[in-house]
Amino acid sequence: MGLGNVPRDAFFNPDGSGADSLRDVVDKVLESLMVVVRERAGQSPLPRSVESHYEAFPQEGHGYDDVFARLSGVLQDSLYPAHPGYIGHMDSIPTLMSVIGDFVAAFLNNNLLSQEMSPALSMMETDVLRQFGQKFGLGENSGGVMTSGGTLANLQALALARNRAFSVRDEGLARLGKRPVLFASEVAHTSLQKAAMLLGLGSSAVVPVRADANSRMRPDDLEEKIRNAKACGEAPFAVVATAGTTVTGNIDPLREIGALAKQYGLWFHVDAAYGGGLIFSPTQRFRLQGIEQADSVTFNPQKWMYIAKTCAMVLFKDTDLLLSDFRVAAPYMSDSDFVNLGEISVQGTRHADILKLWLSLCHIGLVGYQQLVDHSYATTAFFVDQIRARSYLVLAGEPETNLCCFRGEPSFLPQDAWDEWNVELQRHLSQRGQTFLSCPGYRGGRWLRAVLLNPFTTTEVIDGVFRAMDEFYQASAAARG
């Protein structure tokens, strides 16, 4: 059987002889990327249109030029989150070293399932995550695994907490009789409901705890909810605090929540997917006080560390628990003293997300990350000042990180028209301007949300955003007469 219809360049030659042709291909791709980037820079971060059909199975393969022409179409139709006006989600411009890291990771194609399939990279992951554990104050026996996104990190933390509390790893929950429940702020991320659903607890096992005016969990309500659950015969096993809520970026009072978790014998998980980035700032780190008490922590370098997606981790104070209460062995791997990471992770085969993280840390350093975090606080302060200077805009609360949630409440409109007005404003900014804000549902209404991550989002860019908002406001007021 021949390979006559497989393009000669379907693979790089593993003897390295095809290096020049690989360079040509990469050059062509870079060219396409840059053409699109230059075009998109002066436009909206959103694409104008999206191709309606992507053919999966052409009979014969297409040549490079044809493939790259199709790829250019995909680039045109994609979001451009590196755009300085894209400030709507916890996505930002990726570090250059993450782009390089993912390129190398794909070329190497090592599998982080086992040490024998990724000798250096498995070691790197274990090593680097041990250092992250210590950075969060979790102590000498801490460490963890990378997960493909924070949802899986929360899932793994809660799986281990559940297994510990009820010894159900082998026998399951079905004959438990009492219902396990956990507690999280009413504004915590929905990945907790998803985790509870997957774990067989049911999505309603996440008991919502009331948040204060700044979206921070109220410890008094937490204690009441724990007592109520016990009184109803339910089986509380975990509390999840959030450091960096999805919509407003606020941080739950970690110390008080940790103390209550300890008092009631509950697993203490901190979802610091977003706010974990504060460990890099000596001036802002105090906001995470109490995280060192956590049994487990979720942290996503794919957010405030600017690593390309996906890049997330789950850390445990006591990594021995991964062996005693979580591990599922893969007997087709060689024996080794080193624990295969795929055996202590919710995933099996795993991508080398650690490489881009390590390379970015090597390149930017602690001081560089400190400046990136602190600079985005300065940008947020400037953004907030602009809101406060306008009578038609109101803040949802006091920003604690670099998220800013606000909305227009134009006095010339009745209150029940405000939601629609904000949705229209958001759409106007995306389609006519060069700004993308998100438009989340929050407290029963629609809000505008800025996530001020991108270091290219200068004060000039922000001035432009507010000028566009003012124009929309004035035009809308004028139309109203």
Next chain:
Amino acid sequence: MGLGNVPRDAFFNPDGSGADSLRDVVDKVLESLMVVVRERAGQSPLPRSVESHYEAFPQEGHGYDDVFARLSGVLQDSLYPAHPGYIGHMDSIPTLMSVIGDFVAAFLNNNLLSQEMSPALSMMETDVLRQFGQKFGLGENSGGVMTSGGTLANLQALALARNRAFSVRDEGLARLGKRPVLFASEVAHTSLQKAAMLLGLGSSAVVPVRADANSRMRPDDLEEKIRNAKACGEAPFAVVATAGTTVTGNIDPLREIGALAKQYGLWFHVDAAYGGGLIFSPTQRFRLQGIEQADSVTFNPQKWMYIAKTCAMVLFKDTDLLLSDFRVAAPYMSDSDFVNLGEISVQGTRHADILKLWLSLCHIGLVGYQQLVDHSYATTAFFVDQIRARSYLVLAGEPETNLCCFRGEPSFLPQDAWDEWNVELQRHLSQRGQTFLSCPGYRGGRWLRAVLLNPFTTTEVIDGVFRAMDEFYQASAAARG
């Protein structure tokens, strides 16, 4: 707050002005890759040593040259799975288009969580997976989502099956009373035990069904196990058939198993993570007959389609069930008619694994993939002939795909020394030769396992592998005297 300590090239400039410096960086990386590739080509696919410590937090960032020097060390210490002698696992050389695809995906950094964060790529994923569903014969309403590895694909399929069977999405399993169980071959992949553990069923909820001499599930034993479980008051809800077992690459009798699943009202899942690649071969596709009856299918293009890791999918015959029995909504996203893929996936934030798959299909085409699959059958036939020609080697069974499981049973050694002899042979080939075979535990002993994926693994390479084995055998016999 300034950014003076953030390297000027920490990010590419989103206006495209830094294109030249980006090209320089990529050129340097390519150069490092090629230096290593050329060195490694004549050596073992395994590295000689592994660096013992990776520093995560340098105070100041390092310049490019320093970072790339460190990266070269990582490359030296990594596995080199593109090596024609690396035939030990279901990992192979990645397509060139997957390397390009992951480079572009990192640069674009779109989030496959929602359509607003990845307009083209979300559409591409939905579109391409619908076509895969039809290719597997699952019908007009089929489709699915990409998952980061097959373990998550199996997890999602079984989560949906469980939710359907017991209506436990919201309320959980704890008060169910009866224990849900599922059935899979005794040689099925351990990701099923992991899924059962995570889902709150307990890892022992996977009832092992006996396999025949060729590692294929025995339908008679399946029926007996289903009846026994019912008689014991357990609650059977799913059957998992494997198309391409981990150790020997065999395929369960899908039609018979599907018929039994239907007869007993059980969800029928096919784990075709490996064997799904057979859809590309008109001459081998018959081995998958019955897969079209499946309620869900796992398929990993990261294996036989040569896509860089991770690249896996879970397909459902009826995608409406993802909405009715699985979805957890993300209310911070814009309203849209398009279903956000992160809401119907076990993950939330997701990488654009679809891009490298689509680009590779565009480049290689159906006929190219057909030839790759058929060619690896021819390579396997050659490999099997070499085994049969040697009296000291025995096959574990009849290969059905491109896996070959065998071992040495040297007559000059007592039977209880064979395991150790095979472990030594494997180590010898890895360390002294240029061959990596894996050495799985199977049927209570240690075996050698070849996965003949790599198109660069020519008959000459295989001749060399067997020459090295013969030498080891002869030396070992001589030492024995």
